[in-house]
Amino acid sequence: MIIVAGSANIDLVARVDHQPAPGETLIAEGYAVHDGGKGANQAVAAARMGSRVRFVGAVGADDFGARIRTTLEAEQIDTSALSTLGGASGIAMISVDYAGENCIIVVPGANEKLGVIEDAETVFDGARVVLAQLETPPAFVNAALMAGRLHGAETMLNAAPAASLSPYALDALDWLIVNAAEAALIGEAAVPADVTAAQALAADLAATYAVGVVITLGADGAIWQARDETAEDAAGHVAGAAAEVVDTTGAGDTFAGVFAWARSQDKSIREAVRWAVAAGGLSVGRAGARSGMPGFTQLAEAVGD
Numbered sequence: 001m002i003i004v005a006g007s008a009n010i011d012l013v014a015r016v017d018h019q020p021a022p023g024e025t026l027i028a029e030g031y032a033v034h035d036g037g038k039g040a041n042q043a044v045a046a047a048r049m050g051s052r053v054r055f056v057g058a059v060g061a062d063d064f065g066a067r068i069r070t071t072l073e074a075e076q077i078d079t080s081a082l083s084t085l086g087g088a089s090g091i092a093m094i095s096v097d098y099a100g101e102n103c104i105i106v107v108p109g110a111n112e113k114l115g116v117i118e119d120a121e122t123v124f125d126g127a128r129v130v131l132a133q134l135e136t137p138p139a140f141v142n143a144a145l146m147a148g149r150l151h152g153a154e155t156m157l158n159a160a161p162a163a164s165l166s167p168y169a170l171d172a173l174d175w176l177i178v179n180a181a182e183a184a185l186i187g188e189a190a191v192p193a194d195v196t197a198a199q200a201l202a203a204d205l206a207a208t209y210a211v212g213v214v215i216t217l218g219a220d221g222a223i224w225q226a227r228d229e230t231a232e233d234a235a236g237h238v239a240g241a242a243a244e245v246v247d248t249t250g251a252g253d254t255f256a257g258v259f260a261w262a263r264s265q266d267k268s269i270r271e272a273v274r275w276a277v278a279a280g281g282l283s284v285g286r287a288g289a290r291s292g293m294p295g296f297t298q299l300a301e302a303v304g305d
């Protein structure tokens with residue numbers, strides 16, 4: 001069982017020819033409403049691989065909340081630990097430009113009311129992997145990581161949106177998953193300009209925080225550094241494949257969800273990164289955070305297994 005603890009949003013997406021500058025008013029080309037939220041997106045990416053996934057989070061008592069729940073259940077995700085709280089559900093206002101790059105403003109709504117996880121014994125029972133992100137409060141993230149550790153699961157934190165890691169229970173963490181900009185912010189370093197620089201930054205982060213580190217590099221794939229640098233395949237790089245980019249929203253979530261799934265299947269770190277890189281590459285070909293997320297058969301073909 002993969003347990004994803006995190007945010008669920010509805011994404012309100014405008015397509016623009018360029019991102020607005022401060023004070024600029026833009027006329028968008030089109031508008032769409034998509035399902036989103038880093039946590040829920042990652043749960044969907046893992047569920048599409050065919051694994052059992054439980055999502056722990058919160059929605060508001062509104063129409064968006066009902067939609068979020070229904071959509072997750074349609075993906076066969078267990079929503080028994082998805083609470084409905086008073087007030088609004090989380091939303092994200094997103095602009096996507098012609099290059100597929102996005103700007104995102106999240107209004108957390110119910111996500112920011114999450115804290116201690118009630119009945120954690122039951123919720124985390126049978127957990128093989130626990131995956132969290134930083135769109136929910138630290139108390140909730142820590143509750144998930146610590147419950148995961150207590151239940152013998154492999155624990156993962158996708159530190160997005162990027163923030164200092166000081167409030168987090170890193171002693172309960174196995175893998176830190178970040179993109180290059182997030183890695184730079186956390187490591188108080190320059191954004192790595194190439195694979196070699198990313199590998200060096202990952203090694204620094206792994207030593208500083210005593211965790212394994214995976215850094216995604218967009219079209220350049222991803223690198224990893226295991227916590228135990230003497231382990232076999234302790235560090236490496238998987239290159240990306242050329243992809244037609246329509247919308248990069250959710251690419252990092254696709255990577256994290258598929259990485260979690262691959263580890264839950266006992267794949268090696270190199271194999272897990274290989275599957276996750278391929279999934280991230282496929283995800284950018286369609287508009288919306290989840291539309292391009294592959295199913296198992298499509299991904300297995302792309303990976304060549």
Ligand code: RIB
Nearest residue numbers: 009036037038092250289
């Ligand atoms: O990672 C993409 C996601 O970030 C979007 O779906 C949006 O909801 C924000 O959480």
